[in-house]
């Protein structure tokens with residue numbers, strides 16, 4: 233029969249709960265008596281069966297148990313206790329028992345053994361010990377549980393980290409990797425653990441990694457943000473680009489791990505740990521930016537910065553090996569025309585195609601770069617002889633001469649190439665480039681489409697050109713240019729019916745300079761644009777000056793540079809000048825050469841048609857000397873053909889037969905065009921021309937070109 237006894241006044245919930253079990257009522261009472269006033273909550277059971285009932289009903293901290301009981305013995309009670317979740321501790325309280333019985337009790341987990349008879353102190357000490365140990369065990373269990381929870385939390389944080397977290401043993405083998413590391417590298421954890429880090433590392437990074445993964449320092453001094461390339465198994469989740477799956481770049485830090493020995497000053501190194509992050513995307517972006525900084529976007533060729541760098545390296549090597557190298561400067565001829573006529577889109581396409589063709593002609597170590605615009609530079613290192621450079625330049629010219637297809641437009645271009653040899657033509661990068669450039673200009677001067685090696689004498693020519701350009705610019709500002717007029721005569725009546733405007737330069741030192749000497753240069757340097765604008769304005773002003781009184785108004789023909797016809801503002805300039813000086817467009821004839829039609833027929837036709845619509849007439853100058861343009865002739869809005877003076881001057885016999893002159897006369901008749909013969913110097917020539925139907929003439933026989941004043945005098949005489 234169980235009885236409950238509160239042995240103290242303290243609340244039972246905080247007090248240890250004891251169950252005393254003995255089937256001898258006397259012993260049970262004595263136990264109870266001895267524990268009185270000890271502060272425990274006491275329950276008694278006077279048989280094994282009663283004990284089982286108490287245990288089933290209530291939780292106890294400690295059971296003081298007799299082994300030898302009649303009905304259910306102490307071992308059976310202990311078996312029952314052991315099946316319970318929260319087990320009570322057991323102190324066996326017994327008289328003399330056999331060794332087997334004692335062992336049985338210990339095996340079942342009895343905490344202690346109290347042999348009867350025992351003193352009260354002995355009993356209290358044993359009970360107190362048992363309860364204290366039980367407390368300690370409970371604290372320990374709670375701590376273990378808290379630790380397990382905390383470990384779970386940290387493991388979650390580590391595994392869910394967006395970064396790879398790793399640990400390496402002192403030999404450099406992985407002892408720990410988090411989930412992210414497995415995902416990033418594309419391996420199972422089991423495959424990585426025990427693996428040496430070098431198995432994953434890019435071969436070129438092994439040396440750098442050796443220092444990082446042997447990092448023994450901790451804290452601030454440990455390795456930080458070291459970038460290494462690692463090989464992953466194909467298909468890690470972080471990249472979708474199949475081509476890039478094999479190698480990624482990681483940025484990692486490494487911190488030394490040490491185990492403290494007895495002497496805390498000499499801890500044992502046990503490995504490294506750290507965090508790594510996949511920085512491949514950033515690296516790729518950096519690579520793109522780097523590439524763009526050193527390459528031309530349009531052609532993807534090295535730009536001038538990278539070119540200079542490569543040239544510098546090539547020069548260093550050549551110096552060491554005592555060899556020569558060549559620097560080439562290539563400028564495309566007539567590129568501007570393509571840009572202006574077909575548009576920049578086609579111009580860009582042309583440059584891309586040119587880049588490909590040039591590249592095709594080069595060897596592996598050569599560098600081709602785009603300097604900008606239509607200029608390319610090349611360095612040919614390790615030259616065996618200068619002939620190598622000559623061969624390459626010829627190859628370029630030949631390849632570029634083949635027509636280009638720009639969306640169905642067949643375009644022909646050529647190139648001017650200057651070559652400078654290191655060390656003879658310059659020992660610095662800039663000097664070599666400058667001299668190759670000078671040689672290129674020389675080619676342009678000599679008619680383009682070719683190559684030239686630099687020669688110091690070119691410097692003088694260049695200096696002359698620079699000086700000429702400055703002088704010509706000044707000539708415009710200082711009004712040193714002047715329009716001369718050469719009358720055109722109707723040979724039948726002897727009357728002046730028109731004039732050709734011809735430009736002169738009153739040079740302050742050299743005197744009168746003829747247009748043949750400075751206009752080609754003005755065209756090459758671009759000065760032809762302001763010069764032509766000046767010319768149009770001047771001759772409209774002069775025309776307004778000589779007035780229209782008297783008989784029929786005169787027609788004035790002016791020479792128009794093809795370069796200016798290409799200029800987009802040409803038409804507006806002409807129309808504005810005519811309006812400003814109130815000159816009827818019908819009094820102006822624009823002389824163009826046949827070659828203008830060859831260069832770019834479509835564009836020329838458009839410009840000339842616009843002029844025609846304005847009322848300005850068009851004459852073909854030097855007819856018969858250019859490329860045969862008969863095919864184009866009927867498509868041009870032309871009014872007049874001028875027979876070139878070279879044909880006129882062949883006429884030496886009034887009764888002779890001059891087929892070219894006769895052919896030109898019959899063409900003009902067939903196409904119903906006016907005809908003017910220029911350079912007429914003799915009566916024989918004048919009579920022959922008249923006899924065959926050409927009556928408008930111009931030449932020294934009648935008048936030389938003259939300044940405005942002289943011309944006005946002639947008109948008035």
Ligand SMILES: Nc1nc2c(ncn2[C@@H]2O[C@@H]3COP(=O)(O)O[C@H]4[C@@H](O)[C@H](n5cnc6c(=O)[nH]c(N)nc65)O[C@@H]4COP(=O)(O)O[C@H]3[C@H]2O)c(=O)[nH]1
Pocket residue numbers: 718733734735746747748751767791792793823853854877910911912913930931932933937
């Ligand atoms: N031997 C000989 N020559 C004669 C005779 N009659 C005229 N000439 C010269 O023949 C040239 C005729 O001009 P062009 O064929 O249009 O050829 C012109 C024209 O193409 C160009 N030019 C002249 N003035 C201008 C101009 O204002 N603008 C442009 N764009 N070109 C011009 O320069 C070329 C040369 O001009 P110039 O030296 O003035 O030379 C002029 C003229 O002085 C003659 O009986 N005998």
